[in-house]
Each structure stands twice: as C-alpha cells, then as structure tokens.
Amino acid sequence: MPRSDLDQLISGASSVDILLYIDSHPGCKKTDIYSNVTRNVGTLEKLREFREAGLLDMDESICRTTISLTEEGKRMAAALREMGETLSQKDQDPASP
Numbered sequence: 001m002p003r004s005d006l007d008q009l010i011s012g013a014s015s016v017d018i019l020l021y022i023d024s025h026p027g028c029k030k031t032d033i034y035s036n037v038t039r040n041v042g043t044l045e046k047l048r049e050f051r052e053a054g055l056l057d058m059d060e061s062i063c064r065t066t067i068s069l070t071e072e073g074k075r076m077a078a079a080l081r082e083m084g085e086t087l088s089q090k091d092q093d094p095a096s097p
Contacts, residue, residue: 005053009049009050009053009055012042012046013040013042014037014038014040014043014046015046016080017037017038018033018037018038018043018046018047018050019050019055019069019073019076019077020077020080020081021036022056022067022068022069022073023069023073023074023077023078026068026069027066027067027068028066028067028068029064029066029067030043030047030065030067033047047067050073054070054073055069055070055072055073056068056069056070056073057069057070
C-alpha cells in the first residue's frame with residue numbers, strides 16, 4: 001500500500017514537533033529548531049519538504065534565515081494540536097477503552 005502524502009510529510013523523527021515549534025515561534029531560525037526541538041540529521045531535509053509542500057516560508061532576505069508557517073501550515077499545526085488534545089482527553093477519561 002503506497003504511503004499517503006500526509007504520511008510521508010509528517011513521518012519521521014520530530015516532524016510534528018518541528019511544525020508545532022515553528023507555529024509557536026514564528027520567525028525562528030534553523031538553529032532554534034536544532035537547539036530546542038531536534039538535532040536529527042534529517043531536520044534540514046524535513047524543513048525543505050515542508051517548504052515544498054507549502055507549509056512554511058523561509059525568509060532568506062536578511063543575514064539569517066527565518067522560518068514561519070504559511071496559512072496552510074498554521075491550519076495543519078492547529079489540526080495536529082487538536083489531535084493531541086483529543087488523545088490527552090481520551091487518556092484522562094476512565095471510561096475510555
């Protein structure tokens with residue numbers, strides 16, 4: 001069974017964490033992500049994939065590259081947060097299987 005575009009995009013180490021970090025820290029730098037989220041060697045490639053998918057912008061017009069989510073990226077981050085909250089609520093509900 002072929003992997004979906006979404007699966008390919010958010011699979012891999014820290015992909016969700018990277019998106020959520022950028023959402024919470026618009027204008028961050030790559031070094032911020034390496035320092036605060038992951039030092040995984042695939043991080044730069046993952047950022048490139050997010051950019052190609054239209055989820056983030058990289059402003060390279062100044063001395064350093066700043067990273068922010070696009071509107072589409074913000075919607076995806078919000079959906080990921082909502083899924084996380086749903087799972088947390090399920091874990092706290094003693095009636096859930």
